[in-house]
Structure formats: C-alpha cells, structure tokens
Amino acid sequence: MTSLSPCQLPASVAILGSTGSVGRQALEVAEYHHIPVDFISAHSSVDLLEQQVRRFHPRLCAVADEKAAADLRTRIADTPTRVLAGSEGVLAGVGETDAPVVVNAILGEAGLLPTLAVIDAGRRLALANKESLVVAGREVMRRARERGVEILPVDSEHCAIFQCLQAGCKHEVRSLLLTASGGPFFGYSREQLSRVTRAETLAHPTWQMGAKITVDSATLMNKGFELIEAACLFGLPAEAVTVVVQRQSIIHSMVEYIDNTVIAQLSVPDMRDCVQYALTYPARAEGLTPPLDFFSLGRLTFDRPDLETFVLLPLAAHAYSLGGAVPAVLNAANEEAVAAFLADRLHLTDIFDIVCETVEEYSSTAARVETLDGILATAREARLAARRRADQRAH
Numbered sequence: 241m242t243s244l245s246p247c248q249l250p251a252s253v254a255i256l257g258s259t260g261s262v263g264r265q266a267l268e269v270a271e272y273h274h275i276p277v278d279f280i281s282a283h284s285s286v287d288l289l290e291q292q293v294r295r296f297h298p299r300l301c302a303v304a305d306e307k308a309a310a311d312l313r314t315r316i317a318d319t320p321t322r323v324l325a326g327s328e329g330v331l332a333g334v335g336e337t338d339a340p341v342v343v344n345a346i347l348g349e350a351g352l353l354p355t356l357a358v359i360d361a362g363r364r365l366a367l368a369n370k371e372s373l374v375v376a377g378r379e380v381m382r383r384a385r386e387r388g389v390e391i392l393p394v395d396s397e398h399c400a401i402f403q404c405l406q407a408g409c410k411h412e413v414r415s416l417l418l419t420a421s422g423g424p425f426f427g428y429s430r431e432q433l434s435r436v437t438r439a440e441t442l443a444h445p446t447w448q449m450g451a452k453i454t455v456d457s458a459t460l461m462n463k464g465f466e467l468i469e470a471a472c473l474f475g476l477p478a479e480a481v482t483v484v485v486q487r488q489s490i491i492h493s494m495v496e497y498i499d500n501t502v503i504a505q506l507s508v509p510d511m512r513d514c515v516q517y518a519l520t521y522p523a524r525a526e527g528l529t530p531p532l533d534f535f536s537l538g539r540l541t542f543d544r545p546d547l548e549t550f551v552l553l554p555l556a557a558h559a560y561s562l563g564g565a566v567p568a569v570l571n572a573a574n575e576e577a578v579a580a581f582l583a584d585r586l587h588l589t590d591i592f593d594i595v596c597e598t599v600e601e602y603s604s605t606a607a608r609v610e611t612l613d614g615i616l617a618t619a620r621e622a623r624l625a626a627r628r629r630a631d632q633r634a635h
C-alpha cells in the first residue's frame with residue numbers, strides 16, 4: 241500500500257492585519273500547522289502586536305501608525321524582530337518578506353496598495369481584504385493576470401465558489417449562487433430597522449467577526465461587496481451572481497453549471513478553514529474546525545433577500561455595472577456612515593440613505609474615471625461628502 245504524500249505547506253507566511261479577526265485566525269492556522277511566520281503588520285494595536293511578536297517570532301513587523309511603531313520598537317527591543325513604520329513600512333515589508341504566501345487581512349480601503357504590492361512581488365495572495373476588489377477590482381485582476389499571481393479568496397463565499405469551480409470549466413458556468421446568512425435583521429421592515437440599536441446590530445447570528453463587517457452584514461452591504469468581489473474574481477457580470485439567503489451559514493456558496501447541476505461547498509462556519517485552504521491549495525490538510533454533523537443540523541433553509549428594504553445590495557450590483565470609480569464611492573460612503581453608526585451618532589437606516597445619496601451624487605462623474613489615481617481621488621471626495629451627510633444627520 242502506498243502512503244499518502246504529506247500536504248504541501250508553505251515554507252512560511254506573512255499576515256497583514258494580524259491583530260484583526262481574520263489575522264488572528266490566520267495566526268492560529270499557522271501555529272497549528274507549524275508554519276513559520278515571517279512578517280506581520282497591523283494598524284496600531286501595540287499590546288496585541290507585542291504578544292504576537294513574542295509568540296510567533298516574525299523577522300519583520302510593520303505598524304502603519306508611526307507613533308505606535310515607535311512604541312512597539314521600544315517594547316520589543318529585546319527581540320530580533322525588526323519594526324517597520326508607516327503605511328510605507330507595510331509596503332516595504334511586503335517587498336522584503338520571503339514568504340511565498342501573503343494573507344491580506346487589512347480592513348478597508350487601506351488594504352488596496354498592499355494587495356497591489358503583493359501582486360507586484362509575485363507572491364500568492366490570500367485575499368481577505370474585500371475592498372481591494374470593490375475599489376479597484378479590474379486593476380487588481382489585470383495585474384495578477386499579467387504577473388501570473390494566484391489570488392486565493394479568504395472570504396467564506398468566495399473560497400466556496402473557488403472550490404465549486406473546480407468541478408467544471410468557466411464556459412460551462414451559468415451562475416454563481418452567493419449565499420447570505422441574512423444577518424440579525426432578516427425579515428425586518430424598514431420601519432423596524434430604523435429602531436435597532438448598535439448592540440443588536442453587533443450580535444451576528446452565525447459568524448464571529450469584527451465590528452465593521454458585522455454592521456455591513458446587518459445592512460447586507462457586505463453581501464453587495466461580496467457580489468462585486470465575486471464578479472471581479474471570477475470574471476462574470478453582476479447579473480450572473482444570484483444571492484440566496486441560507487440562514488444556517490452551512491452552505492457557503494454554490495455554482496450552477498449549464499447542465500443544471502449545482503455544486504455546493506458546505507462546512508461549519510469558521511474562517512480558519514478558508515485561510516487554511518488558501519495556504520495549502522491545491523492540497524488539503526487536516527482542519528482545525530469540527531466536521532459537519534448533518535444529523536444534529538436537521539434542515540437547511542433557502543430564502544430570497546428583500547431587495548426593497550435592504551437597498552444596499554442591489555445598489556452594489558448597480559455600482560459594479562456602472563464601473564469606473566462608482567464601486568469605490570460606494571465603499572467610501574459606507575465606511576464613513578458605518579464609522580458614525582459605530583460611534584452611536586446615527587440610526588442604522590441613516591447608513592442606507594447616506595450611501596444611496598452619495599452614490600447618486602457621484603455616479604455620472606465617477607463612472608467615467610479609469611485610472612487608479614483617479615479612482616482613489618474620487619473616493620476621497622465621496623468620503624468627505626458622506627462625512628458631511630453623517631454630520632448633518634447625527635443625533
């Protein structure tokens with residue numbers, strides 16, 4: 241009997257955004273499989289970064305906030321880890337690391353330039369920063385194609401679609417069925433949504449995530465971003481992506497082929513599976529998460545999303561179809577509105593209005609913007625416009 245060949249694990253890994261929810265889970269996966277961590281980066285969470293440096297002994301650690309970088313440098317002066325400062329430090333670390341796989345788990349638009357740097361450096365990109373694709377997806381995919389860089393999605397739905405696509409060829413795909421948990425407010429009317437609290441919004445029924453993405457899940461903005469992400473990653477128009485509410489978050493997405501066969505990917509909802517697959521692909525390794533127990537699960541349910549109440553989902557499809565800087569405007573307006581909601585200054589439904597009004601204001605000019613610099617400049621303007629709207633509505 242021949243023995244199974246050992247799984248191909250990467251020689252080392254770099255993790256950008258290591259103090260966030262996905263970053264911490266990526267470190268868990270690395271530790272479980274004894275994969276050395278060469279480089280970590282974070283915005284400013286110095287306490288956690290210090291703990292991570294002492295536990296994982298990275299060669300490099302970048303801190304985007306300059307003051308926090310100086311603080312960390314003093315704290316870990318007794319270790320051999322070199323500290324790089326500022327957002328340039330994050331990019332320099334990407335250029336310097338010899339890890340064959342870089343996990344980008346940075347939150348928000350700040351993750352875009354590091355994504356491009358990973359691609360330019362020719363490393364495999366395990367991409368958890370969805371804004372890279374929302375803001376500049378066409379540019380990201382073009383560069384990755386040119387450099388022959390593999391992008392492995394670390395978003396449960398896209399990781400699922402990526403796996404389902406291995407059952408056929410691209411020209412045989414009819415549609416991508418992007419599943420959604422529906423969030424904590426599934427079935428709510430607009431009127432009910434206007435009265436929900438910050439605490440209720442942050443209590444997601446199936447996924448443990450950071451605050452920003454938990455709010456985005458409650459408004460279905462996250463599903464809108466994921467629709468754009470899927471269209472970009474897999475090279476399909478927005479109309480080829482259908483959102484299906486799957487309340488239990490067990491089916492992570494599906495692909496429908498032209499022969500009406502549907503391939504689905506199922507597992508216990510846990511991001512560590514997605515990070516691990518991005519590290520081990522095309523091989524699989526023993527997982528950290530428990531196997532699915534169908535008998536205790538009982539049943540799976542499927543529903544249509546309510547596109548009239550949760551307007552940000554169809555708005556995202558519209559923004560992607562318009563193209564140019566419109567998706568970047570959508571993201572910038574949402575980042576501002578969500579920040580104000582998390583600061584307890586807005587109602588949840590104010591996010592809907594601020595994002596819709598800002599996209600409406602910019603859609604005709606932003607659709608014509610083509611260059612990356614132009615996209616980023618338009619997003620900056622839209623951010624200010626959204627901030628003004630948030631200030632006007634603040635209570």
Ligand code: MG
Binds near residue numbers: 395396397466
């Ligand atoms: Mg997701």
